[in-house]
Amino acid sequence: MIEQLSLTNIKAFRSADLRLAPITLLTGLNSSGKSTVLQSLALLRQSYESGTLLSTDGDSDSRGGFLLDGELVELGTGQDLLHEDFVRTEPDEPDPTITVEFRTDLGRTYSWSARYSPEDDVLPLTRAAFDTPLAELPLFSRHFQYLKADRIVPATTYPRSHHQAIGRGFLGARGEHTVNFLRHHQQDVVPDGPLRHPQARAHTLMDQVVAWMQKLCPGVNLAAEEIPGIDSVRLSYGFGGTAGLDSTRRRRPTNVGFGLTYALPVVVACLSAQPGSLILLENPEAHLHPQGQTWLAYLTVAAVAAGAQVIMETHSDHVLNGLRIAVKDGRLPASSTAVHFFRRHGQAAEIISPRMGEDGMLSDWPEGFFDEWENSLEQLLD
Template identity: 30%
Template sequence: MINNITLKAFKSFLYRELDLENLTILTGLNSSGKSSIIQSLLILDKAFKNEKNLLLDGHGTESDLKNKNSKESIELSIEIDNVEYSIEFPNNKETFKANLFPRVWHISANRFGPQLSIPISNDEGSKNMIGKNGENVLQCIRYYDSINPVSLDESIKHPDATSFTLLENIRTWLKVISPNVDFNYEVIDISDSSYATYDGFRATNVGFGLSYILPVITTLLVSTFEKNNLVIIENPEAHLHPKGQTELAKLICLCAKLGTQVVVETHSDHVFTGVRLFAKENDFADKTLIHWFELDENRNTDVTTIFIDNDGRINEWPLGFFDQFELNHSKLI
């Protein structure tokens, strides 16, 4: 498991060490540094795989990522099982063992909405992977549904599911989002495509929420099949109603409790409250960390780390931290 990450002269960070837990929640104002944590994890993932061009794939050049207020070189460090590894730009010469870094599953905020078809990979080694935009999700479901069936752990089987299969539990979790919805899919190998149906209708004829949440649910469940997995999810709450967001928080916590390390970037008070409820009811508080991000007057990132206790309470409540509902409500009284 990744214990912490350190960023020096990276984007809006002058220098910051951040602890990570089984479940780490990143939240705060827009453009305050949350996505930079995710970006640094993805760059480190590439470094551990000994890939060249670490700053490509949408990350930009060194000048794009350099903190404007620092004369230091960019340095990213990470601690895995209490051993520290670091890389420095632009002259990094470190070589890491790829198997030290967790297998990363990244579901981005730009994941596919309703599509007539979802692309699949024709690479034999990628058939059980899910792309950051949700591509290949249906082929991944097929892989674990029929090609290489794997049973879910009892602790994350949905209580309403009739079996421990991946497909049955995906269907059951989707019914939490949209009651009684009937999910099916088809993979068409000859055209490297796939499509999902909900109650017999293509995804383009139903609401956005089901399409947005399918890769999130699938990734979380699949990540529990093996050890040493890191799931990074941006805005899991997108297009979900409050109950769906709260239930999704429960699934996130269940997977993290089982051993998957999960990093979530969210603006949702329902996800946040759902995590607090789970912590209170399931002895999970010490496995959860919340990092609140703000910018100082020089537009450098400040981070406040917030802890949840065994009663689901938090140790401090910074101004702006999930307080807008109360502020608005006070004006209505």
């Protein structure tokens, strides 16, 4: 598990140090640096997968380095990535260094530094320090999911890529391989433990997905099927007689509430988590009603209790409160949580990190941190 993450000269951060826990919430104002934290980890993963993270001694044509534009993140060129646009004031001023470093719970430190190169989309490594095979780390293993805010929307078909969904076990940064993953793995058994929903019909992945989705929309069920003859798969929904809908009819995603399909990749990522999985989530709550947001928090807590590490960006006080209730109820120890509040301080990002107690209470409640309810209420009662 990653316990500490340090970033230097990356976008909004001149330097930042973050404690990461089994479950970490990144909260705060828009454009305050939350996604940048996730992108930094995704940048390492993307560079590793393209083989550019392993050494500093590549030649100029095939040199290693941070691969800025790829499948997971599209960060542009060095000029886009470097904290504030770098302007050389002296001709012989040295190039600034961009560093991503983390420490694991085993006390091992992994660090990569790259040289600034304004026009390049691969920044050459000047330092790569790590002591165990990287493939052993969840960040570089197949037990990794990264779901961005820009996710799949309801559609009539979804891609059928064996390589991505089955070979790599990857749902896609937009969750685009989720339906194919679910189609292929629907009979897999969700292991006994916190992820199993007590009201599910059976222990299979599909039955568990349905049970958790019913927390978002009572009575719903899903089917993920191949479409014979073409390289696409189909998702359909049924409603067990709820909402006055005919229970025998299948409905295509485009004719069903947006939030269900939007949340599906998050639900599948959590339910297929293994001990040691790393799940990066942006705004899992998007398009869900408040109660659904709380349930989604419970599901991420269940994934963490089952051994995954979850780092998620959220704007939802229901997600925060879901986590606090889970701690209060004893589903997770408070020490397994980290909450960070990001805000801009002048040109730089500032991070405040309230600590959670075993009663779910937070040590600090900075101004702007989920206080809009009180602000509005005060105005209403004034």
